[in-house]
Amino acid sequence: MRVVLVINKFSASSPPVVQVLRELVLIFVVSETRSIILGTVCMVFLFLVLGFSSVGSQFFRACTTDVALKSRICCPLWNGSPCGEHAGRGKCPIKLISDVSQVSEISHGKNQCHDERMDWPTGYHQFVCRCKGNYSGYDCGECKYGHYGEKCDHMKILVRKEIRILNVTEREKFLRYLTLSKLTSSKDFVILVTNNRRNPKSSQFRNVSIYDLFAWIHHYTMKPIAQNCSYTSHRTFAHQGPAFLPWHRLLLLFIERQIQLLTGDEDFALPYYDWSRDNNCSICTDELLGRNDLEGNILNNSYFSSWGMICGNSENPNTYCNSAVTRNYSGCLQRNPSTKEDSGLPTHQDVLNALKWKDYDTAPYDKTALYSFRNAIEGFLDPSDGEMYGPYLHNRVHSYMGGTMADTFISANDPMFILHHSFVDWQTRKQQEEMGTIPKKPCAAQWKGSLKAKKWCLNLHLALNLFNLVSRLYITFTSAPHLRSFPTHFPEAQKLDTMAENITYAEMNLTTSKGKGKKKTDTAQ
Structure with a gap:
């Protein structure tokens, strides 16, 4: 041969x-x-x-x-x-x-x-x-x-709109496209499944639908990292570190492009859900993401009532996607938005507070990082003072939605995941615009002393530059004035028309103040 x-x-x-x-x-x-x-x-x-x-x-x-x-x-x-x-x-x-x-x-x-x-x-x-x-x-x-x-x-520039300002045609197209991606097998990709990660001979490749491929990718990165014949459970490849924001941006671009290829609609763009102006989940309706019963089951009038979950019940670190091994779904999609007063959605002020942190990330570059934009957005850090530990923002939305979204391993099975992370990406874009295409401060000053630290900063600098370029030139977002009202120092463009096809969103003049104080008790989960 x-x-x-x-x-x-x-x-x-x-x-x-x-x-x-x-x-x-x-x-x-x-x-x-x-x-x-x-x-x-x-x-x-x-x-x-x-x-x-x-x-x-x-x-x-x-x-x-x-x-x-x-x-x-x-x-x-x-x-x-x-x-x-x-x-x-x-x-x-x-x-x-x-x-x-x-x-x-x-x-x-x-x-x-x-x-x-x-x-x-x-x-x-x-x-x-x-x-x-x-x-x-x-x-x-x-x-x-x-x-x-x-x-x-x-x-071409794709425009991501807030889901509640989509007209009827756009809304139905989005829901139909998601359904089609759930029902259509991927022609280019398969997924890896196994009941024993330690035995390569047990690995199998399975066919999968386009949407389930998207959910599997997220599941695949969530598995603990194997090192020296043991598992590192405190960190994964796409969470609790600098990779969190760029990795999820790439994941959204992936499913967006796969749907474009599936439908032949090159103008399709994912919408986002600005949860910061909601007291409760206003898109959990039959017309949008679906209502649920008291047990968290999506009601029959929704597109998503019969959606099955791939890779459910697979918290075992030694497996990859248990349910796919048997080619069966592990139950149906569930959602149960919280009604507790102390566990509501993050506020718009929380978002503004997170945007003020200028260091993309800080040492030790995990969920304990203080004064870190990434850690504030991910939700392990209180965005108001940069010190108190969470859950806030991203993490809090997952917890608030309950059901499938509350289980990180399988959360991407819920289309709410797409709308949620698209808004997280919206926040990231705002911070990037203030930072500029090339970050002036890729990491905190106190971490620049040793040779290893300087090399770390160089790598992070390169990553952020590429992160800026991944979608900066061809993805933009609309704003929705009737859904949110920005402070006067966040002026919107004079010609803003949220229903226009080629709208761009406003530049934001962010404050640069930082909170100060001592580290407080770690209550992160």
């Missing part, structure tokens, strides 16, 4: 953008037992969604065959040539060799204690397509986000 190989995908001879991507992927993950360890931020599908020169991540159907897994090469044909090379779309970074044994063995095949998500996708494939220009995808057959057309040479 003749296979290919040559240079490591991230060698010194890699294109500059690949080197930048490596820096992004090797963002530090902080451990309780070690001050800093190299880890991966967007393990599951970072290269896919960014669509730069290297593409990997996710389990592509074409690359889960016995041949592809044995050779460790994922360079599918596009229009007759690997990675669309004859069409100038990409290239497979390999040369012919005579013996497949020269390709390194699958790391987690020998070491059952290794987490295959680390250094993605080397746990499964050593070589993947490198797409050129504006081309993207596992076979370079798609366009980068924001680019369209046969040659990916057209750009």
Whole structure:
């Protein structure tokens, strides 16, 4: 059998953008037992969604065959040539060799204690397509986000609207598209399932619907990180650290693009739900996300009353998506918004308070970080003083909704997850606009002393720059004046028309004051 190989995908001879991507992927993950360890931020599908020169991540159907897994090469044909090379779309970074044994063995095949998500996708494939220009995808057959057309040479700005200002046609389209994504199997992707993560031979790949793929991705990152034959349960790849905001932005872009491809509607954009102006869940109605009974079941008049949940009942750290192993859903979607006075939705003032923190993140870069914008938005930190521990903002909304949303492992099964995180992304955009495209202060001054700390800051700086570029040029949000009233120092554009198709939202002049004081008792969950 003749296979290919040559240079490591991230060698010194890699294109500059690949080197930048490596820096992004090797963002530090902080451990309780070690001050800093190299880890991966967007393990599951970072290269896919960014669509730069290297593409990997996710389990592509074409690359889960016995041949592809044995050779460790994922360079599918596009229009007759690997990675669309004859069409100038990409290239497979390999040369012919005579013996497949020269390709390194699958790391987690020998070491059952290794987490295959680390250094993605080397746990499964050593070589993947490198797409050129504006081309993207596992076979370079798609366009980068924001680019369209046969040659990916057209750009457009997508407009994300508050769900309550959608007209009837837009609202019904959104609900129908979600339903279609729940019922349609993905033609490009499969998911990994297993009852024993420590035994690679037990791994299986299953078909999955497009929406369930989205929910599975979130579940996949939630599993504890395997290190030295034990699990690190206090941290995951997409939560409680700097990766939280960019990772979830990429996740939204992924499902948004998958729905565009499914429906052929390239103008489709996800709406968002501004919960900061609600005393209770005003979109939990039959016309929108559905009402629920006293037990949390979605009532029959809703699009979502019969939605099943993938990967439910899978808190066991040694499994991946138990329910998918048996090809069954693990119960139906549930939601039970709280009626308790002390557990209501976060307020608009809470959002404004969070936006004042100028450091994207601070040491030790986890849920205990003080004066941290990321930690305030994620909800482990009181946004008003930057010191008291939560739950607030993002975390509080998950708790308030109850049911499926309150269980982080399976929360993405509820379409409320999309609307919620789209508004979290709205808040992130506001803070980014104040910071500028290139952050002047990527991390706190007190963490810049040691060589390791300086390298950490450099990696975070690169990550934030790429984070800024991921959707800045082609995603914008509408505002809804009749739903929220900004203070006078947050002026909206004079020509604001919330029902217009090409509306842009206002620049915000944020205050820069910070709260001061001593660290208070940690009550975070």
